[in-house]
Amino acid sequence: MRELEIFKMNIKFYRERNGWSQEQLAERLTVSRPVITRLESGEQEPDLTYLISLSNEFNVSIDHLLGRDKVTSDLLYEVYGKYDTESNLSQIIDYLVKQPKILVSFDKLLEVKSKNRKHIEDMIVSVIDSSTKLTE
Structure with a gap:
């Protein structure tokens, strides 16, 4: 389904x-x-x-x-086809689409100057790494 x-x-x-x-x-x-x-x-x-x-x-x-239109199918194929080497990209994209607050935050992140963005990206990675270690 x-x-x-x-x-x-x-x-x-x-x-x-x-x-x-x-x-x-x-x-x-x-x-x-x-x-x-x-x-x-x-x-x-x-x-x-x-x-x-x-x-x-x-x-x-x-x-x-219902996700049955040709435009959506072609777009997904193009995105997934180009980045097929990335291990869980389709799951990540699905997750982001289903989590609008996170998606909005990432949109805002793109507006930050690259020098400052790197610092924020490092903090995000650190928080995710720390939280996954807690669940192990």
Whole structure:
């Protein structure tokens, strides 16, 4: 059920990209907020009515919501194909996409001057290394 996993990720991504809370999206679709929660968590599979409504609200195709459009497939192939030698790159990309706060922070990091960025990158690596040692 790869499509359901991508759908869960996409509904949350597009909701947050539009700056909407679950409640706000629910109001736009005239459903209850728990419906949005269940769709985002995968507890509920979307029926056709929800897919059409979400497609209209987010202004994307249903195929795109499900990760079945050619553009998405081509883009993923290009990214993964170019960097296939990197061991867990696809997992890292998936993780970043699913963690919008971290993704926003990395966007901000790119705006920092390279001299200062190196210091921040070293701190991030140090924190991650330290925390993984604690879990061993």
